[in-house]
Amino acid sequence: MTQPSTIPQKFLTRPHELGVVAVGFSGGQCKPGVEAAPVALIASGLLEQLRDDLDYDVHYDNMVHNYTDIMPTSDSEYRNMKKPRAVSAVTQRLSEQAYEHAKQGKFVLTLGGDHSIAIGTISGIAKAIRERLEGRELAVIWVDAHADINTPEISQSGNIHGMPVAFLTGLAKEENKDIFGWLEKEHLINVSKLVYIGLRDVDREEKKLLREHSIRAFSMHDIDRHGIGRVVEMALAHIGNDTPIHLSFDVDALDPQWAPSTGTPVRGGLTLREGDFIAECVHQTGNLVGMDLVEVNPSLETSGASDTIRTGCSLVRSALGDSLL
Numbered sequence: 001m002t003q004p005s006t007i008p009q010k011f012l013t014r015p016h017e018l019g020v021v022a023v024g025f026s027g028g029q030c031k032p033g034v035e036a037a038p039v040a041l042i043a044s045g046l047l048e049q050l051r052d053d054l055d056y057d058v059h060y061d062n063m064v065h066n067y068t069d070i071m072p073t074s075d076s077e078y079r080n081m082k083k084p085r086a087v088s089a090v091t092q093r094l095s096e097q098a099y100e101h102a103k104q105g106k107f108v109l110t111l112g113g114d115h116s117i118a119i120g121t122i123s124g125i126a127k128a129i130r131e132r133l134e135g136r137e138l139a140v141i142w143v144d145a146h147a148d149i150n151t152p153e154i155s156q157s158g159n160i161h162g163m164p165v166a167f168l169t170g171l172a173k174e175e176n177k178d179i180f181g182w183l184e185k186e187h188l189i190n191v192s193k194l195v196y197i198g199l200r201d202v203d204r205e206e207k208k209l210l211r212e213h214s215i216r217a218f219s220m221h222d223i224d225r226h227g228i229g230r231v232v233e234m235a236l237a238h239i240g241n242d243t244p245i246h247l248s249f250d251v252d253a254l255d256p257q258w259a260p261s262t263g264t265p266v267r268g269g270l271t272l273r274e275g276d277f278i279a280e281c282v283h284q285t286g287n288l289v290g291m292d293l294v295e296v297n298p299s300l301e302t303s304g305a306s307d308t309i310r311t312g313c314s315l316v317r318s319a320l321g322d323s324l325l
């Protein structure tokens with residue numbers, strides 16, 4: 001059965017402590033249901049598994065945050081973004097929550113929610129890491145079918161869950177404090193410390209951005225060619241061994257066979273083992289400081305929902321040190 005990890009964690013001063021933030025937010029896209037994911041993941045026993053099997057001291061406020069108290073009364077489109085003020089307010093609050101945990105040297109686990117929430121988690125953790133580790137930059141491994149790097153102007157959908165990487169890298173900028181203008185330099189990540197794995201549905205303008213900024217991206221084609229083992233090796237080599245890592249895991253990186261209940265499924269994805277393998281390897285670096293699990297939408301499929309939840313739990317356990325032997 002499962003046992004706690006023995007891998008020393010280089011960048012956490014409280015490696016056995018997990019700050020868990022449950023974010024019931026779906027405003028980064030248009031399909032309701034993704035806000036119910038944290039409850040579903042927790043009801044299926046995820047936090048007990050982390051506590052009892054992997055020996056983590058779980059710091060969870062027993063609340064799924066839906067941030068209703070900070071929802072704007074009106075939220076018209078702005079620069080082609082849908083619900084810009086709501087997503088901005090939620091991610092700003094989440095950024096502070098993630099920062100508080102990360103500042104104390106805990107691992108930050110965030111259960112989403114749609115992928116727009118990564119604007120909050122990554123900005124908060126990047127800031128805490130800079131403060132705690134003398135200006136060190138946070139690297140991000142973005143495991144996803146999509147690149148989520150649309151700037152508002154090039155986005156075809158206007159959904160902000162397709163834009164978080166643009167805001168986090170500073171490729172998209174906005175002065176208005178109510179619409180991501182709260183993001184400061186200390187919140188941002190460097191494109192050279194960003195790596196994608198699993199891409200297979202990238203918009204044309206996004207492809208251009210990836211090329212122009214020489215962003216390291218491993219598509220499903222690369223995984224077919226080299227195998228997942230080599231791809232993860234290359235991804236980690238790109239980041240380097242002296243860098244704290246955040247893993248932002250969109251469940252739609254997996255093939256719909258393993259994760260059908262998600263808003264934007266794309267065929268031809270990772271197997272369950274390839275997903276777990278990525279998470280296991282990132283854990284083994286000893287450099288992981290945070291993880292998001294996003295885009296589980298239990299209401300989209302009746303029979304597929306429990307499979308998707310099970311997949312999500314498995315990915316989180318793997319990233320937190322669960323191993324097969």
Ligand SMILES: NC(=[NH2+])NCCC[C@H](N)C(=O)O
Pocket residue numbers: 114115116146148150155156157158159161162163201203250252263264295
């Ligand atoms: N987090 C996600 N599932 N993102 C899907 C994004 C799809 C598309 N590229 C868009 O910008 O709308």
